[in-house]
Amino acid sequence: MSESKERKQEQVEEVVIDLTNVPLKPIGKSEIQQLEMALIVGTLYRPEILELLRDPTERSTWIDSLAVAAAAFARYKAGLPVSVIAEELGRTEATIRNHITGKTKAGKLVIETYEKMRKGELKLVAPFIKAPAAPPTEEIKILRQEIEKLKEERKNLEERVKNLEKELEAKSRELEALRNEVKAKSEELEKLKTKLEGIKTQIKGIEEHAQKIVEMAKSIVES
Numbered sequence: 001m002s003e004s005k006e007r008k009q010e011q012v013e014e015v016v017i018d019l020t021n022v023p024l025k026p027i028g029k030s031e032i033q034q035l036e037m038a039l040i041v042g043t044l045y046r047p048e049i050l051e052l053l054r055d056p057t058e059r060s061t062w063i064d065s066l067a068v069a070a071a072a073f074a075r076y077k078a079g080l081p082v083s084v085i086a087e088e089l090g091r092t093e094a095t096i097r098n099h100i101t102g103k104t105k106a107g108k109l110v111i112e113t114y115e116k117m118r119k120g121e122l123k124l125v126a127p128f129i130k131a132p133a134a135p136p137t138e139e140i141k142i143l144r145q146e147i148e149k150l151k152e153e154r155k156n157l158e159e160r161v162k163n164l165e166k167e168l169e170a171k172s173r174e175l176e177a178l179r180n181e182v183k184a185k186s187e188e189l190e191k192l193k194t195k196l197e198g199i200k201t202q203i204k205g206i207e208e209h210a211q212k213i214v215e216m217a218k219s220i221v222e223s
Contacts, residue, residue: 022034022035022038022117023035024077024114024117024118025077025078025079026074026077026078027078028078031078032074032075032078033074035074035077035078036070036071036074036075037070038117039069039070039073039074039110039113039114039117040066040067040070042113042116042117042122043066043070043109043110043113044066046109046113049062049066049109062106065104065105065106066106066109066110068089068091068095068099068106069099069104069106069107069109069110070110071089072085072089072091072096072099072100072107073099073100073107073110073111073114075088075089076096076100077114082096082097082100
């Protein structure tokens with residue numbers, strides 16, 4: 001169990017997310033988006049936010065509020081008027097002002113994240129799971145040999161099955177021929193029985209006729 005734990009620890013690395021190149025006073029849409037995303041990511045990785053996100057009832061509300069606050073603050077730092085920001089984000093001007101002045105919790109957290117970025121104090125460390133190391137070449141070679149061996153065995157078994165199927169088919173034909181032969185012999189036997197019965201009847205008739213002749217001869221002699 002401890003070995004499994006060690007392996008898991010070995011596979012997990014810490015990755016530092018560098019936010020030093022993010023423009024703090026963005027110019028243009030691309031830089032605004034960079035700052036917006038940095039504010040969202042930087043705030044999401046704060047321990048208190050991670051704790052809040054564990055609650056499913058709070059998660060969707062917090063993510064939405066945080067996204068709006070980050071988007072509003074990034075545009076505010078780019079010099080966009082509150083009215084334009086409100087129109088772009090589909091929120092009221094009052095909501096935008098509350099976010100960019102830190103009157104909302106989401107807005108306050110976003111501003112704190114921005115200040116940490118400005119001072120170079122924001123360091124984000126994310127866990128990264130390494131892919132398991134590839135098995136050694138020798139093991140791969142052995143596995144391939146085993147696979148080839150199994151393929152060969154399967155091929156031999158399939159060949160044996162085909163041969164047995166052919167043999168079974170031949171035996172079935174032989175059995176069918178024997179059945180037909182037995183049937184023919186049975187029919188021939190029945191004919192012979194019928195013929196024998198006819199001969200017996202004829203013999204009986206001859207015997208009866210002979211007996212009559214004998215009796216007639218006897219009567220003639222006696223008279």
